Amino acid sequence: MPTYAYKAKQGPGRTVNGQLQAESRTAAVAAIDALGFSPVWVREATPDTRQSSRGSRLGAMRRISYRDVTVFSRQLAGLTRAGVPILKALSTVVDQTENARFRRVVEAIAASIRDGAMLSDALAGYPELFSELYVSMVRSGESGGVLDRILVRLADAREKEEDVRRKVQAALAYPALVLTVGAATVFILFSFFLPRVVALFENYRDLPLPTRILMGMSAFFSANWHWIVIAVLLVGAVFNRLAAMEKGRTFFDGIKLRVPVVRRFVQQSEIARFARTLALLTQSGIPIERALTLSAGTLNNAVLRDEILHIRDETVHQGVRLSGGLRRTQHFPSFVSNMAAVGEESGRLDEALEEVAVYYEKEVDQLGRMATSLLEPVLILVVGLVVGFIVAAMLLPIFEIGAVR
Numbered sequence: 001m002p003t004y005a006y007k008a009k010q011g012p013g014r015t016v017n018g019q020l021q022a023e024s025r026t027a028a029v030a031a032i033d034a035l036g037f038s039p040v041w042v043r044e045a046t047p048d049t050r051q052s053s054r055g056s057r058l059g060a061m062r063r064i065s066y067r068d069v070t071v072f073s074r075q076l077a078g079l080t081r082a083g084v085p086i087l088k089a090l091s092t093v094v095d096q097t098e099n100a101r102f103r104r105v106v107e108a109i110a111a112s113i114r115d116g117a118m119l120s121d122a123l124a125g126y127p128e129l130f131s132e133l134y135v136s137m138v139r140s141g142e143s144g145g146v147l148d149r150i151l152v153r154l155a156d157a158r159e160k161e162e163d164v165r166r167k168v169q170a171a172l173a174y175p176a177l178v179l180t181v182g183a184a185t186v187f188i189l190f191s192f193f194l195p196r197v198v199a200l201f202e203n204y205r206d207l208p209l210p211t212r213i214l215m216g217m218s219a220f221f222s223a224n225w226h227w228i229v230i231a232v233l234l235v236g237a238v239f240n241r242l243a244a245m246e247k248g249r250t251f252f253d254g255i256k257l258r259v260p261v262v263r264r265f266v267q268q269s270e271i272a273r274f275a276r277t278l279a280l281l282t283q284s285g286i287p288i289e290r291a292l293t294l295s296a297g298t299l300n301n302a303v304l305r306d307e308i309l310h311i312r313d314e315t316v317h318q319g320v321r322l323s324g325g326l327r328r329t330q331h332f333p334s335f336v337s338n339m340a341a342v343g344e345e346s347g348r349l350d351e352a353l354e355e356v357a358v359y360y361e362k363e364v365d366q367l368g369r370m371a372t373s374l375l376e377p378v379l380i381l382v383v384g385l386v387v388g389f390i391v392a393a394m395l396l397p398i399f400e401i402g403a404v405r
Contacts, residue, residue: 002044004028008037021125023117030111031125034104064102069129070158072097072106077151086147087113105129118142133277133294140284150284157280161273164361168269171368178379186386187228190221194390201397208400214393250302257303257331265367267331270304272360275336279353288315288322304331322349335359 005019006028016037022028025042032039072093079089090110097103105126112122120139123130134154141150198215201207207215221228242248256266277298281291292312299305311325323341326332336356343352 004042004044006032006037006039006042008032008035008039023112023121023125024115027108027112027115027117027122027125030108031105034101034106034108036101036104064099064105064129066158066162068097068099068102070155070162072102073151073158074155077148077155080148080151086119102129119147131297133281133298136286136290136294137280137284140286144285153280153283157276160276160357160361164269164272164364167365167368168265171265171372174372175375175379178383182379182383182386187221187225189390190218191225192222194218195222197394204397208393208396210389210393211397214390246302250306253302253304256301261371265364265371266301267304268360268363268367270299270301271332271336272357272364273298274304274308275353275360276357279350279357282350282353288312292322307331 002023003019003021004025005017007015007017009015020028020031022031025044028042029039032042075093075096076089079092080086084092087110090106090113094103094106094110097106109119109122109126112125113119118139120135120142123138124135137150137154138147141147194214195218198211198218201211201215243252257263274295277295278291281294282288286294289312292308292315296305296308296312299308307329311320311322311329314320314325314328315322321341321344323337323344326337326340327334339352339356340349343349346352
């Protein structure tokens with residue numbers, strides 16, 4: 001697919017330059033328009049100018065959500081299953097799409113197909129929205145003449161993936177909110193309010209131990225609050241930088257698999273995603289080597305991803321069966337390998353993997369509910385203890401003064 005360089009206007013006063021891949025110049029113009037830009041000129045890039053300049057494109061794609069693509073997949077699946085031609089189906093989807101930026105993307109995809117491109121090639125021009133797995137599935141559906149069924153499977157898989165993602169986010173949202181608000185409240189109290197209050201006790205001797213601890217902590221926070229803020233920001237920046245690096249990501253992901261409760265949560269959600277993706281790919285007739293590569297790419301945990309890639313290498317080069325490779329891993333339970341073995345023996349590997357995905361999705365749901373129900377009283381108790389300590393430390397000197405009188 002050729003690469004086209006372009007210059008375009010973004011609004012009345014800003015000009016952007018970039019490059020993109022498209023089937024033709026017409027498709028490139030349509031793709032640029034889909035990004036919300038007005039093309040000034042578009043020409044095929046030379047080898048010397050073929051560089052990565054996708055900042056503006058990525059910024060535009062970030063405004064298109066995962067849900068937008070899922071709804072597109074469901075709409076297109078329903079229309080193609082009803083026998084509607086692909087161009088007519090895309091035109092209908094354009095009319096039903098609410099996101100203006102994504103509407104322009106769908107229009108650009110339709111323009112590429114009108115110029116003679118396959119749907120998979122048109123989708124491949126937007127890797128930020130349509131993953132390699134998505135494009136490979138569509139391409140297999142086109143080659144096998146079962147595009148409607150493939151699109152239905154993709155839509156179902158994306159909706160189930162989104163459902164699991166929502167459950168994980170819901171389980172983590174409440175504890176994260178309580179911890180963040182609690183930490184911010186304690187920091188503000190110790191840094192700005194308590195120093196003024198504990199100053200009333202500076203002239204008193206033989207203060208109770210809780211009061212002395214409170215005075216020391218408030219004095220420290222009051223004198224160093226700006227350094228604490230800087231330190232927290234630096235730690236966060238270093239953490240993000242390390243997490244962006246391959247070795248750092250592998251290190252942190254390995255830690256996640258060692259913490260008891262977090263380990264179960266991460267392991268089960270990742271296994272559910274892997275099993276559902278691999279089932280989807282094997283149903284579509286994609287070779288096992290390619291299917292394992294694409295399935296590994298969907299995993300967020302680098303340690304589990306490396307294990308799947310190792311299984312792929314064993315399967316291809318050493319002739320090991322999938323169940324045997326899973327049995328040798330450290331983080332995949334025996335239930336997964338046993339189900340894979342049953343599927344291989346019966347010739348229904350996709351159905352066995354589908355059962356694994358359903359089982360672990362239910363486990364993630366139950367674990368999320370249990371964690372939320374347990375964390376709520378624990379967090380309330382922690383907050384109550386902190387507030388109780390502050391109140392007790394403030395009142396004890398007053399009680400002692402009253403007792404002396």
